[in-house]
Amino acid sequence: MKPVPGPKTNIREVDATPYAASLIEGHRDFGYSLETALADIIDNSITADANVVQLVANTSLDMPWIALADNGIGMFEAELIEAMRLGSKNPTATRASKDLGRFGLGLKSASLSQCRKLTVLTRRGGKVACARWDLDRVARRNDWSLELIDDWETVNGFDLLPESGTVVVWEKLDRLSGGYTHDRAKRAAHLNAEVAGAEHHLRLVFHRFLEGPTPRIKLSLNGRTLKPIDPMASNHPATQKDPDDPLRLKNGIIHVRCHTLPHHKRMSREAWEEIGGPEGHLKSQGLYVYRENRLIIAGGWLGLARQSELTKLCRIAVDIPNTMDAEWKIDVKKASAQLPPVVRERLKKVVERFAGTSKRTYRSRGRKLVDESRFPLWNRVQRDEQIIFRPNHEHPVFREFAEKLPEHLREGFDRCLRLIGSGLPIETLHAEFVGNGEAVTPDVTEENDLKELVFSLATTLMENGVDADALPETMQSYPMLNSNWSSVSQLIEEYLRTKVQ
């Protein structure tokens, strides 16, 4: 028998401390964008109980800088040093329920993803502390020594520091300058566009904090207060809200609430575009996952369904507590998560009921109505970006009737048909299909009407070269006839008998 090595047998130890210069550069590339980086800094302010958060972007200076100032609890110097440490909190430690942090990385990795010089000024109990990571200095020294700055009055952003609170200052904005190192005007324009893009994201991500008569926080950009964007349009009278459907799990309760947005004609254009976001409504349908009220996933079905035109108005708010981070695989940026299997199963049912059924109904009817029949009652007409459904004036039943009418009444008849087309209740249909698709059916056709339809259609089809033998199959491709098939097949036989006689 081989001897089992003891705990120290054959083990030598060497120092393998990471190289500061390369490790800190690596922290720049967690995949943050300006908007997700700013959101991560604002998370810290919210966790620190701030109710005023000011974003200031000085974009047109020779050395542009961005600052986020809050009036939260601030930090003592020892706390600031801890906060500046990469990986300052254990991700598996329990967090207070309002804590929006996760890995103890956000402040550093979010900031350094956008800039090479991060300075944090903070005041707590009347004492100011100021610390800095400058990547060029770390690169030179290749160690983890943090700069503590005692003449903090001279630091950019100091003016923004309240009685109690914290200012995070980003300088050397290498990644936000669009490559315009010397052209100040172009660089400013680029920076402004980036900041404007991030503004939408912040209004969306923190909308629950910005809403209501007494918002939890007041967030401003260069002095202008940012208004919330509620992706559920909850306050719009035409939004349909299903009741909350809580899912009780080992680590907490998840709340699931389905919403159907109003049709765009019922909203102002501005509001509609705002909740559609830069990618538009088709891409914005789906799940909206909130962690402690902070939006972490905005749209998409996370593999549970496809984003289709028919489910464009479906949005499901899913609320999770921060006790479920491990199961949800919340990433460092808090910009993605994965559904735990048990939630996936449950949500799949919700999504299927909410979105799936309507799609099936629509597809099968749509296809037959449009493609397979030769004389549809309705025509699908594509005009630019729009799809229009129009009664088919050329349909044999309509045409035959029109021909029987005296000349002066024909125009009136055509007008009636056109009105039926333009009066198609699209919004109502849409809402019904989305919420209750299977229940939507066409009206029953009267015996006599059916006979009239079958006979005139059969005549036209045969005049157009359809064989008597092929008649039943051709006619079955009409959804309306197919749904009355037992009567229709008898009528076809009757028609063929009368033809032979």
Ligand SMILES: Nc1ncnc2c1ncn2[C@@H]1O[C@H](COP(=O)(O)OP(=O)(O)O)[C@@H](O)[C@H]1O
């Ligand atoms: N604006 C702030 N006000 C007070 N404390 C802060 C602020 N920002 C960061 N901190 C402190 O720094 C710590 C590290 O922040 P961060 O790197 O974002 O990690 P995390 O948020 O995951 O804890 C926080 O846990 C908090 O104690």
Ligand SMILES: [Mg+2]
């Ligand atoms: Mg954080």
